Amino acid sequence: MDEATENGGGPSGALEPAAIVEAIRASSAAAALCCRSALSSRFPRADIAALVGASGAADLRLIEGRTETYYFSELSMTRAYAVHLFHVAEKDPLRMVAETVREESRLYPRPTDLRTFLDPPFGLTPSELAATVGALELQEEGRDIAQVRASNGALYLYCTSYLVPALALSLAEWIEVGQKDNP
Amino acid sequence: MxxxxxxxxxxxxxxxxxxxxxxxxxxxxxxxxxxxxxxxxxxxxxxxxxxxxxxxxxxxxxxxxxxxxxxxxxxxxxxxxxxxxxxxxxxxxxxxxxxxxxxxxxxxxxxxxxxxxxxxxxxxxxxxxxxxxxxxxxxxxxxxxxxxxxxxxxxxxxxxxxxxxxxxxxxxxxxxxxxxxxxxxxxxxxxxxxxxxxxxxxxxGTGSVKIAGDRKDWMELDKFMMSIIGANNQMVVPTTPQPWAEFSDKSSRWTARKGLFWGAANPPVETGECNPKDMQSVGLRTQKAIFDLGPGAEKYTVRMGGCSHCPIRCHSQLKVPQLEKYGMDPYVANTCVGWSGPRGVMFNGIKDFDGHGEDSNIVGNAIGTTLADDYGVWCNYAQIGRDLKYCWDKGVFKRVLPADEYASIPWEKLVKGDATFLIDFYDRVAFKKGEFSHIGDGSAAIALRWGLGDDYWNDKNGKLWTRGGYPVHHSNEAGAQVGALISCFSNRDAQNHSHMNFIGSKLPIKIQKEIAGEIFGSPDALDPPNDYKPMNTFKARFAAWALKRSILHNSLTVCNWMWPMSVSHDKERGYRGDTGLEAKFFSLATGIKMTEKELDEAAARCFTLFRAITVRQMGDADLRAGHDHMNKWITKADKDKEGKEIPQFTPGTIQMTEEDMALAQTMLYREFGWDEKTGAPTRASLEMYGLAGVAEDLARRKLLPS
CATH class of the missing domain: 3.60.9.10 (Aldehyde ferredoxin oxidoreductase, N-terminal domain)
Structure with missing residues (x-):
C-alpha cells in the first residue's frame, strides 16, 4: 500500500471543490471510501486531485492503490478503518490478511483470529479465506506470517517479526480459552 | 442540624x-x-x-x-x-x-x-x-x-x-x-x-440526596465523565473494526455492531455501532449476552439490565421459553460469573440434552443461574465447579460419601453434559443434604473435612490462590505481579478491577504503557500481556493504587467493575481518562474538599484498618507467612510439549517465581508503610493513617511487628 499523504495545497480548482469535498465526506459517513474514478465520473471536467488538494479541507486523506486513489474524511472514519476498506477495494486478500496480521502483531500485540476475515469489513468467504491462508504459506507475501492453533482448535495467524511462537500460542490460548475462565 | x-x-x-x-x-x-x-x-x-x-x-x-x-x-x-x-x-x-x-x-x-x-x-x-x-x-x-x-x-x-x-x-x-x-x-x-x-x-425511600456543589459544575463533570466512559469494565475498543474506531479487539465487551440485536425484544432492537459521539447509545454498547453465553444468546436477549445510575447495562436479561419444561420462569438474568459459575459445575461442558440441540448451552446456563439465584448459592468465583471436578477426578467422592448417597447422585448426567444435573446439585447444596453438600462449605472447609492436601492446593487447574480457600480473580494473568499481589490480601477472591479496567481496556500496549508511566511513574509498571519482566517499584505502586481504589470505590460507593476511569475511547485525549474524577465528584457531592491524593490516602487508611482486623482476627502479625502466601502452582514453571521447563519471565509464560513474589510483597508492604518482613501494619504506619488507637490495641495483644 502506498502511504497516504496530507493534502498539500496547490492551485484552486475551477470546478465545484465544495461538492467534491462533500461527496468524500458523505462516503465516509456512510462507511465507504470515495474513489477518484467515481468522482471523475461525477465531475468529468474536474481535476480531482488538484481540487481536493486545494480545498483546504484538513480532514481529507487519500490512499493510493495500484490503479485507483481512495479518499476518506477523518471526520467520520479513522485511517485504520479506511485501510481495511482499501484492502477490500483492491481485491487482494493475500495482502489484506498479511498486512492486517502484521499490524495487529505489532500494535497490540496479539495474534489474529482467522475468523476475523470472514466478518465485515473484510467479508471473505470461507473458501476465499482457506485459499488465502494456503497461498500465504507458499508466497513471499506470507514469509513472516505463521500459524498457531489454540487448544480449542481455533486458528490464529501472527507475524514473526513481532511475536515469538511461544508468545503467540499463549496469547491465542488466552483469547480462546483462558479468559473465558477468568471473566 | x-x-x-x-x-x-x-x-x-x-x-x-x-x-x-x-x-x-x-x-x-x-x-x-x-x-x-x-x-x-x-x-x-x-x-x-x-x-x-x-x-x-x-x-x-x-x-x-x-x-x-x-x-x-x-x-x-x-x-x-x-x-x-x-x-x-x-x-x-x-x-x-x-x-x-x-x-x-x-x-x-x-x-x-x-x-x-x-x-x-x-x-x-x-x-x-x-x-x-x-x-x-x-x-x-x-x-x-x-x-x-x-x-x-x-x-x-x-x-x-x-x-x-x-x-x-x-x-x-x-x-x-x-x-x-x-x-x-x-x-x-x-x-x-x-x-x-x-x-x-x-x-x-421517597427522599433524595443533596449535593453541596453548584448544579452547573455537577452537570459539567457528569457530562465529562460520560464523554470518557467506555463499555463494561471500561473497555474502550469495539469488538469489530468500525469507522469511528482506531482500534478493535474481538475480546472486548464493547460488543455493539451493526446487525447485532436484542433479538427477543419486541420489536428487536439493533445495537448499531454506538459511535461514542452519540451519548444516547451508551447503554447499547455492551450486548453482554453474546459475550457471556455465545452468539446463540442473541435471539434470547430481551434487553440489557443493570444498576441505578449506571449507563452501562451489563446484565443480560433473557427469555428462554425452554425453562418452562422444568417448571421455571422463562425470564432469567445475570452477568459474568453469575452465568459461568453454575456453568462451571458442568465441568465436562453442557452437551445436547433433552432435545435442546444447539441451544443446549443457553438452556443449561439458564437452568443453572435460575437455581443458584433462587436458592442463593454462591459459586466462590466459580470455585465450586473446580472443587467438584477435582474431587471427581481424584475419587474423593467415592472415598468420603456413603455408598448409597454416592449411588443416588446422577453422575452420568454430569459426565454426559446433561445440565439437569444442576437441579440435583443445587438441591443437595442448598438444603445441606448428605455428605456431598459439604462442597458448599467452601474450599478451606472441604480440604479439612475430606483430607485434601498439598495436591489440592497446588493443582494448577484448581486455581486456588491461597489456603484461605479462594481462587484467582484477575491475578497473575492480569498485569503479572500487579494482579498477583492484588490477590493476596482479601480473605476471598480479590474482586478488584482497578487494574483490569485499565489493562483490559484493549488499547494497544504502547498507549497503555504511556498512561502507566503517567500514573505510576514509569511505563515499566505494566508488562505486555504474557511477556513479563521481574518485579519493580512501579508495579508495586500500581498494585497499591489498585488496592486503594478498590476499597475507595466500595466506600464511595461506585462500581469497581467500571471505575477508575484511567483510560477513555477519546483519541483527542490520547485515550487518557481521568483518575481524579472520584475526588472531583466527592468534593462536589459532599462539600468536603479532597484532592485525588488525599482521597487515596483515606483509602489507604481504610485498607490498613482492614489489614489490622485481619491481624487481630488471625491472632498473628506474620501475615506474609500466615496469610499472604500463594499456592505453589503459581510459582511453578510451565513445561513445553517436550516436557522442558519454560523459564519464568520469557515470552509466553505467566508463571511467577517465589523469589520475585517475595520481593513484590516486600515492595507492596513498603508502599503502605507496613512492616516489610511480616506485612503487618506497624505502629508508625497506623499512626500515620490516624489509627493510633488501633496501634494501641494491637500492641496490648502483642500483635504489632517487633
Whole structure:
C-alpha cells in the first residue's frame, strides 16, 4: 500500500471543490471510501486531485492503490478503518490478511483470529479465506506470517517479526480459552 | 442540624436479639469515607476477635457511600461487610451487589444498616423512609429469593427494593449469597443473614440526596465523565473494526455492531455501532449476552439490565421459553460469573440434552443461574465447579460419601453434559443434604473435612490462590505481579478491577504503557500481556493504587467493575481518562474538599484498618507467612510439549517465581508503610493513617511487628 499523504495545497480548482469535498465526506459517513474514478465520473471536467488538494479541507486523506486513489474524511472514519476498506477495494486478500496480521502483531500485540476475515469489513468467504491462508504459506507475501492453533482448535495467524511462537500460542490460548475462565 | 450533603447522615442500627432499632450518626466515621471503609471501622470497634461468622455477636453491615444516590455514573453499589464463613479464621470481608437497593436506602434517609444479634424466629426488616420495623418472616422462611422478593413487594409495593437470602442462606451454607433485583448477588454473606434469622430487608425511600456543589459544575463533570466512559469494565475498543474506531479487539465487551440485536425484544432492537459521539447509545454498547453465553444468546436477549445510575447495562436479561419444561420462569438474568459459575459445575461442558440441540448451552446456563439465584448459592468465583471436578477426578467422592448417597447422585448426567444435573446439585447444596453438600462449605472447609492436601492446593487447574480457600480473580494473568499481589490480601477472591479496567481496556500496549508511566511513574509498571519482566517499584505502586481504589470505590460507593476511569475511547485525549474524577465528584457531592491524593490516602487508611482486623482476627502479625502466601502452582514453571521447563519471565509464560513474589510483597508492604518482613501494619504506619488507637490495641495483644 502506498502511504497516504496530507493534502498539500496547490492551485484552486475551477470546478465545484465544495461538492467534491462533500461527496468524500458523505462516503465516509456512510462507511465507504470515495474513489477518484467515481468522482471523475461525477465531475468529468474536474481535476480531482488538484481540487481536493486545494480545498483546504484538513480532514481529507487519500490512499493510493495500484490503479485507483481512495479518499476518506477523518471526520467520520479513522485511517485504520479506511485501510481495511482499501484492502477490500483492491481485491487482494493475500495482502489484506498479511498486512492486517502484521499490524495487529505489532500494535497490540496479539495474534489474529482467522475468523476475523470472514466478518465485515473484510467479508471473505470461507473458501476465499482457506485459499488465502494456503497461498500465504507458499508466497513471499506470507514469509513472516505463521500459524498457531489454540487448544480449542481455533486458528490464529501472527507475524514473526513481532511475536515469538511461544508468545503467540499463549496469547491465542488466552483469547480462546483462558479468559473465558477468568471473566 | 446543619445540612449534610452526599451522605444522608444516619446509620440504621438493628439488634435482632433485643428488637431494638436505633440511629447513629454517619459523619462520626467520615475519615473512613463510607461503605466498606466505615464498615471496617465498625467491625474493628464492635466485633471482638475470636467471633465467628455465625455468632450472634457478629455484625453484618449494608453500606452505601456519599456518591450513591447522587447520580454519579455507576454508583448503584451496595457494600456488605461481615465476618466471612468460608474464611478459615472467619476473617472480615466484603461482598457487593448492584441493582437499586443502595440508592433506595439513601432515598429512605440511611447511609448504612448495621445488623447485630440473632432473632428468635425468622424476621424481615421493613424500611419505609424513617419508619423501620422488624416483621414476622415465618411465611417467607423456606422460600427462594424470587418468591421472597415478591412477598416483600406485596407488602411494600413494587417500588420497594429487597435484599434477601434463599434456602442456602437460611441453612447457613457457607457458599451463599444475598441478592437484590433479578440478578445482583453479593456472594459469601448469605449464611450470616441466615444465622440471624433475617430473611430479607425491604426498603422504600421517597427522599433524595443533596449535593453541596453548584448544579452547573455537577452537570459539567457528569457530562465529562460520560464523554470518557467506555463499555463494561471500561473497555474502550469495539469488538469489530468500525469507522469511528482506531482500534478493535474481538475480546472486548464493547460488543455493539451493526446487525447485532436484542433479538427477543419486541420489536428487536439493533445495537448499531454506538459511535461514542452519540451519548444516547451508551447503554447499547455492551450486548453482554453474546459475550457471556455465545452468539446463540442473541435471539434470547430481551434487553440489557443493570444498576441505578449506571449507563452501562451489563446484565443480560433473557427469555428462554425452554425453562418452562422444568417448571421455571422463562425470564432469567445475570452477568459474568453469575452465568459461568453454575456453568462451571458442568465441568465436562453442557452437551445436547433433552432435545435442546444447539441451544443446549443457553438452556443449561439458564437452568443453572435460575437455581443458584433462587436458592442463593454462591459459586466462590466459580470455585465450586473446580472443587467438584477435582474431587471427581481424584475419587474423593467415592472415598468420603456413603455408598448409597454416592449411588443416588446422577453422575452420568454430569459426565454426559446433561445440565439437569444442576437441579440435583443445587438441591443437595442448598438444603445441606448428605455428605456431598459439604462442597458448599467452601474450599478451606472441604480440604479439612475430606483430607485434601498439598495436591489440592497446588493443582494448577484448581486455581486456588491461597489456603484461605479462594481462587484467582484477575491475578497473575492480569498485569503479572500487579494482579498477583492484588490477590493476596482479601480473605476471598480479590474482586478488584482497578487494574483490569485499565489493562483490559484493549488499547494497544504502547498507549497503555504511556498512561502507566503517567500514573505510576514509569511505563515499566505494566508488562505486555504474557511477556513479563521481574518485579519493580512501579508495579508495586500500581498494585497499591489498585488496592486503594478498590476499597475507595466500595466506600464511595461506585462500581469497581467500571471505575477508575484511567483510560477513555477519546483519541483527542490520547485515550487518557481521568483518575481524579472520584475526588472531583466527592468534593462536589459532599462539600468536603479532597484532592485525588488525599482521597487515596483515606483509602489507604481504610485498607490498613482492614489489614489490622485481619491481624487481630488471625491472632498473628506474620501475615506474609500466615496469610499472604500463594499456592505453589503459581510459582511453578510451565513445561513445553517436550516436557522442558519454560523459564519464568520469557515470552509466553505467566508463571511467577517465589523469589520475585517475595520481593513484590516486600515492595507492596513498603508502599503502605507496613512492616516489610511480616506485612503487618506497624505502629508508625497506623499512626500515620490516624489509627493510633488501633496501634494501641494491637500492641496490648502483642500483635504489632517487633
Amino acid at each position: 446543619a445540612q449534610i450533603f452526599g451522605y444522608s447522615g444516619k446509620i440504621l442500627r438493628v439488634d435482632l436479639t433485643t428488637g431494638k432499632i436505633s440511629t447513629d450518626e454517619t459523619l462520626k466515621y467520615k475519615d473512613f469515607i463510607g461503605g466498606e471503609g466505615m464498615s471496617m471501622k465498625i467491625m474493628w470497634d464492635e466485633v471482638d476477635p475470636g467471633t465467628k461468622a455465625y455468632d450472634a455477636e457478629n455484625k453484618i453491615i449494608f453500606g452505601t457511600g456519599p456518591l450513591c444516590g447522587t447520580g454519579v455514573p455507576c454508583s448503584g453499589r451496595t457494600n456488605i461487610t461481615s465476618l466471612l464463613p468460608t474464611s478459615p479464621f472467619n476473617g472480615v470481608s466484603s461482598s457487593h451487589m448492584g441493582g437499586y437497593f443502595a440508592t433506595e436506602l439513601k432515598y429512605a434517609g440511611w447511609d448504612m444498616i448495621v445488623v447485630e444479634g440473632k432473632a428468635a424466629n425468622p424476621v424481615w426488616l421493613r424500611i419505609e423512609d424513617e419508619k423501620v420495623t422488624i416483621e414476622d418472616a415465618r411465611w417467607m422462611w423456606g422460600k427462594g429469593i424470587f418468591d421472597t422478593q415478591a412477598m416483600v413487594a406485596s407488602f411494600m409495593g413494587k417500588e420497594a427494593q429487597a435484599a434477601a437470602i434463599g434456602q442456602a442462606g437460611e441453612n447457613m451454607v457457607n457458599l451463599s449469597v444475598i441478592r437484590t433485583g433479578a440478578s445482583h448477588s453479593a456472594g459469601g454473606h448469605g449464611g450470616v443473614m441466615g444465622s440471624k434469622k433475617l430473611k430479607a430487608i425491604g426498603v422504600r
